[in-house]
Amino acid sequence: EAQVTQNPRYLITVTGKKLTVTCSQNMNHEYMSWYRQDPGLGLRQIYYSMNVEVTDKGDVPEGYKVSRKEKRNFPLILESPSPNQTSLYFCASSRYSDRTYGYTFGSGTRLTVV
Amino acid sequence: GENVEQHPSTLSVQEGDSAVIKCTYSDSASNYFPWYKQELGKGPQLIIDIRSNVGEKKDQRIAVTLNKTAKHFSLHITETQPEDSAVYFCAASLGGGGTASKLTFGTGTRLQVTL
Numbered sequence: 001e002a003q004v005t006q007n008p009r010y011l012i013t014v015t016g017k018k019l020t021v022t023c024s025q026n027m028n029h030e031y032m033s034w035y036r037q038d039p040g041l042g043l044r045q046i047y048y049s050m051n052v053e054v055t056d057k058g059d060v061p062e063g064y065k066v067s068r069k070e071k072r073n074f075p076l077i078l079e080s081p082s083p084n085q086t087s088l089y090f091c092a093s094s095r096y097s098d099r100t101y102g103y104t105f106g107s108g109t110r111l112t113v114v
Numbered sequence: 115g116e117n118v119e120q121h122p123s124t125l126s127v128q129e130g131d132s133a134v135i136k137c138t139y140s141d142s143a144s145n146y147f148p149w150y151k152q153e154l155g156k157g158p159q160l161i162i163d164i165r166s167n168v169g170e171k172k173d174q175r176i177a178v179t180l181n182k183t184a185k186h187f188s189l190h191i192t193e194t195q196p197e198d199s200a201v202y203f204c205a206a207s208l209g210g211g212g213t214a215s216k217l218t219f220g221t222g223t224r225l226q227v228t229l
């Protein structure tokens with residue numbers, strides 16, 4: 001089954017404790033992206049990657065890092081989480097082409113930073 | 115950058131009635147407009163999309179219309195059913211590959227279909 005898999009689904013952590021949210025897709029998609037979803041704000045892009053070793057900032061990149069060492073994986077790293085990073089996070093992927101195609105989203109990771 | 119506004123934020127309809135959700139966008143260069151449905155505890159799922167070379171697209175009970183001059187597009191759901199209850203997001207993109215693949219989302223509409 002074609003899918004984007006995120007782990008963990010739920011995470012509670014303390015301020016300052018480094019964490020990684022993993023994302024993996026099995027569709028051989030080139031384009032991958034992280035979004036955060038907050039009430040009343042919709043989905044906002046954190047980082048994206050157009051291919052292996054090619055990443056760039058989205059609209060709200062502060063406090064986050066990403067890496068793309070393999071095509072299928074795109075982990076989101078919070079080096080020193082803060083309470084304002086409490087949110088619902090989604091990883092998404094799409095095939096790269098000369099035009100945009102719809103994203104396939106993971107099931108989400110609900111992060112709480114206390 | 116692109117800005118997408120979505121209305122209403124909540125919508126309640128009776129089963130069998132129609133529902134309409136509207137979005138406006140700011141960047142006249144945008145030319146790809148997908149709609150996503152998000153059910154409780156799940157990620158958004160693409161339900162229909164439209165490109166700027168067409169004005170309307172239908173898929174069974176759902177349809178999307180696009181007015182490029184006015185920079186707005188709408189989602190229409192006819193004969194609503196309880197399983198249509200979800201949060202719906204519109205989005206816009208420049209529609210090209212690479213960096214032009216970025217989707218800018220609206221703030222979402224919570225649709226409730228009552229019996």
